[in-house]
Amino acid sequence: MIGTGEMVVLLALPFAACVVFIGVHAYLGIHVLRRQIIFADLALAQLSALGATVAFALGHPPTSLAGFAYTFGFTALGAVLLAMSRSLARRVGQEAFIGILYVVATALTVIVVDRLPQGAEHVKAMLVGSILTVEAADLEKFAVLYGALGGFLWLARRPIVALSETGAPAGGRAMVWDFLFYLSFGLAVTSSVAAAGVLLVFCFLIIPAVIGSLFAGRIAPQLAIGWVVGAVASALGLLGAFELDLPTGAALVVAFALALVFAGLVKYLAWGDAAERRAHRRRAARAVAGCAAALLLASSLWLMAAPEADQPLLDALEAVTGIGPMPFLSDGERTAFVDAVRDEQRYRAEVERLNRLEQASRYQGPALGADEVRRLASYMQSFNEMQRGERFVQATLRARARLRARWYVGVPLAILVLAAGALLLGVPGILLPRARTRLYSSG
């Protein structure tokens, strides 16, 4: 129905924006990790959001010069505070200051927003963003800004890297470099938060950097890995949002999280020397088997304890196989169940037909009178009620089937799991003994 061309046109700009953001954010993220100030970006983003909100409250649109000035002013204030906190925080740790900054900025935003009629929408936009609707003109601005930032960070790499590695700055000059680092950091998140939202920017910043540091120790290879992984995760997230019909920002966050899980697995199972890999794989297999056994055992016990409650595993199995509750129903009940499913669909189709009829009558043919519309509405209401009735029949039959499955499925499953567990634990050489020796030798 929708061509690939349509998809490419729609996703090209958001993808380009993601790549531009990741270009600078992955590098900043590496420094953030080294300085152990993971939440500094949230604090700075929140301060810039506060600036944007104050500007908005004073009647300046976010894209105007005044709007940018307010946003930048608050961000610069945050950069000063963060640079100062580093030398102040020798005893308590900088994260405490960052947390306080974040909380205060958020509270102030809430207070300002409360005075605005459209405040709730504004806050939601700041959190979720709308990377899907990035326009070509925005992208040009981002390219220029992040190009400039990237250039500055490249030129200033020596002092900034030195600061990230050595800890607190010693003198005034170091303090200035620290301030400049936080300022460029603030500038970066100010623009990206406005376009992509706080959640996604946090992903851009942290996840590529974490993955890079899993596989490399020096900054250059970390950055290369982060860029590649970030671009791939962005592409997959956007494609996933398109194919699976998901909100874009959330799909991107999930894609980044999956990339992290995947990278973690690769690192654990396929990295390092052969003996270590083998040991890791064995341990992972044991963990997976253990979890599966625990899940099955819990499901069987839950089925026996409360057959009519939600049974997630059984529900999923019935849905995937398409069998439904059929094995545990009598012939008559089976017919009733099939009828209920069919009738529910029929009534739903009927409601949709009436809805289409009403929609067409808005502009085609003679206008319907109030009583005719009322009659249509009452038909739709009845068909909705009948759908509910059919759903109720299905639920009742399902519950009856579960009551029967209680012992027939629950008991054998529990015995099977326990037997398999006993076998694995009892028979030497399959899983445990080696692990035990390894555990002791490594400890």
Added chain:
Amino acid sequence: MRRAAALAGALWLVAAWPAAAELRVLASTTDLKSLVEAVGGGDVMVDSLVPAGADAEAFEPKLSDLARLRAATLIVRVGLGYDAWVDRLIRQAGDTRFFRGGAADVDASVGIPLLEVVGRGLEAQQSGHAHGAANPHYWLDPANADTITAMIAAGIGRVAPALAARVAANRLRFLTALAARTRDWQTRLAPYEGAAVIAYHSSWPYFARRFRLNIVGVIEPKPGIAPSPAHLARLVAAARDVRPRAVLHEPFEPVETARLVATRTGAPLVVLAPSVGSVSGTGDYIALLEHNVAALARALASAE
């Protein structure tokens, strides 16, 4: 003794004066507030819980709203799950006068010919449909003002029988004026009968029915849920066949998505007011409809 009498007199004045001068009505939205003003005239003092320009469907009552509720004699609400937070507020106030079906409660949706009926309460909400039992934006059809004002007049009659006759006269005057304006609005939009439009939120079925428009798509797949790229692509692909002539946008909706759809379909973006006061120049119910009709006529004429 004299002092006591004077004090009693003063107390009587303080207690009786506001009650005698006016009836306090609390409306959930500015639209209902404007309609209460139209039928109540100078005899009622109306306040709306949702401030002008805010989104009623995303509204959170404040502590001060509880005080306003306690001071009110009559409450008027949209119903259909649109202002479900009123129920919470009333429960919190614990005032039995305002309970559903009570003398001081007016649900303006009773008797309205409803569109987009989806079933009853809870289940409809569970399916992610913030619109409850049916589409609640019924005040955007001026013909429904007849039913709404009838409910309001009946409510005022229940709590203040002395005002009933004056309220009935006010209502008749208002409905006569509104009918004349409605004919004028219909004439102005008549050239665009059947024009295809896309809306961001499904606020406009009642408006579309009265003014004979064809809503071919809604940008939000469900009320309050951001569209996925696939949904947008479907919308734009479908728009190629029907050629929409306007994209309807409300001030508090995220403008980026509406603008994207507008550029991709070539239809102009029109800012319409979903409620009284959400755009400047929509100070009362008639001004609200006037603004929407004028803005739409302008956009449809330019898209010709």
